[in-house]
Amino acid sequence: MPGHVISVLLFLALHQLLVLPVVAYTALSDNFLRLVPSGGDDFDIDNGKLLAPILIPRVAGTPGQTAAQQHFLNFFAAELPEWGVEWYNSTSTTPVTGNRQIPFANLVFKREPPWVKEGQSNLLTLVAHYDSKITPNGFIGATDSAAPCAILMHVARTLDRFVTQMYDEMSALGEGGSVEMDMGVQILLLDGEEAFRAWTATDSLYGARALAEQWESSPHPAMSFYRNPLDQISMFVLLDLLGAANPNVPSYIQTTHWAYRNMATIEDRMRKLGLLESAPARPFLPDADKKVFRPPSIGDDHVPFMARGVPILHLITSPFPDQWHTMDDDGAHLDMPTVRDWAKIVTAFALEWLDMMEVEPKENSGARAV
Numbered sequence: 075m076p077g078h079v080i081s082v083l084l085f086l087a088l089h090q091l092l093v094l095p096v097v098a099y100t101a102l103s104d105n106f107l108r109l110v111p112s113g114g115d116d117f118d119i120d121n122g123k124l125l126a127p128i129l130i131p132r133v134a135g136t137p138g139q140t141a142a143q144q145h146f147l148n149f150f151a152a153e154l155p156e157w158g159v160e161w162y163n164s165t166s167t168t169p170v171t172g173n174r175q176i177p178f179a180n181l182v183f184k185r186e187p188p189w190v191k192e193g194q195s196n197l198l199t200l201v202a203h204y205d206s207k208i209t210p211n212g213f214i215g216a217t218d219s220a221a222p223c224a225i226l227m228h229v230a231r232t233l234d235r236f237v238t239q240m241y242d243e244m245s246a247l248g249e250g251g252s253v254e255m256d257m258g259v260q261i262l263l264l265d266g267e268e269a270f271r272a273w274t275a276t277d278s279l280y281g282a283r284a285l286a287e288q289w290e291s292s293p294h295p296a297m298s299f300y301r302n303p304l305d306q307i308s309m310f311v312l313l314d315l316l317g318a319a320n321p322n323v324p325s326y327i328q329t330t331h332w333a334y335r336n337m338a339t340i341e342d343r344m345r346k347l348g349l350l351e352s353a354p355a356r357p358f359l360p361d362a363d364k365k366v367f368r369p370p371s372i373g374d375d376h377v378p379f380m381a382r383g384v385p386i387l388h389l390i391t392s393p394f395p396d397q398w399h400t401m402d403d404d405g406a407h408l409d410m411p412t413v414r415d416w417a418k419i420v421t422a423f424a425l426e427w428l429d430m431m432e433v434e435p436k437e438n439s440g441a442r443a444v
């Protein structure tokens with residue numbers, strides 16, 4: 075074989091090695107997008123099973139906090155029994171509650187391949203806060219963040235069937251055990267996001283600060299692929315202030331703009347296929363082509379995680395909804411087509427992230443669009 079042919083072949087072989095992506099990322103087909111359910115009546119504000127029970131005041135240390143936690147636990151126990159449940163409890167004083175230690179409880183619901191050892195799976199991490207603001211008295215916080223919590227419950231429920239099929243097939247084929255294939259998902263429902271008096275570094279993000287700190291100081295066993303639970307987060311997708319009509323969610327972070335673009339592409343494809351109900355003048359995610367970024371400045375639950383190097387996709391509207399931190403942020407002021415469209419978009423993004431084209435339903439009979 076002439077030398078130049080060998081070098082060309084060598085070049086091609088090396089090129090192959092270099093350009094192979096670490097994780098296969100296959101866009102969902104149009105057919106799969108059509109099967110993504112919206113949640114339908116489950117988001118009804120009066121008796122929908124996902125959202126209605128959390129449209130109550132949910133301040134840490136009050137009965138509403140316990141009721142919200144119970145709602146999440148009951149849902150996962152009844153519908154998603156394969157998901158692990160972890161509590162991360164902490165206490166803190168606040169500027170308005172004197173010497174009393176207020177209890178904060180983050181809830182983590184996790185589904186990962188059954189064969190993984192501790193610290194082995196990479197986890198798409200979907201996040202919202204479930205506490206509500208202490209003032210004005212009786213504040214509900216429908217966009218802030220009851221609707222995002224309900225959306226994440228819907229996402230978990232929809233993913234479960236496909237994730238189960240994927241893990242079963244991989245187990246049967248003896249696959250798995252490689253870093254990029256050991257993908258899982260966790261839902262973080264965080265407590266104590268809101269300030270009790272006014273937003274400061276210590277009066278806000280009570281749950282997120284405690285969790286980021288705890289995970290950073292919880293190393294996995296020595297031979298684990300990921301050093302600690304923070305390191306396992308493949309993307310921290312934070313939903314906040316979603317559910318009002320005509321949302322504008324910019325791309326905030328340059329290093330994860332590629333993930334934003336993936337979600338914006340999904341929204342665009344779903345709109346063109348006529349799969350979304352809302353008809354806003356601009357897309358929810360209008361920044362796919364953004365080139366110039368400024369340092370992100372919105373304080374939210376991602377901050378203690380971002381400070382520790384966790385990749386963040388921040389889905390928060392800018393400007394904030396008109397009803398932000400007022401009594402009008404209640405169920406009646408939600409725009410339900412927008413809520414259901416967010417549920418579809420985030421679900422499709424998660425399905426695509428987890429490479430679910432591997433288990434694409436062959437016919438429309440498989441999944442029921444609700």
Ligand SMILES: [Zn+2]
Pocket residue numbers: 207218268399
């Ligand atoms: Zn708020």
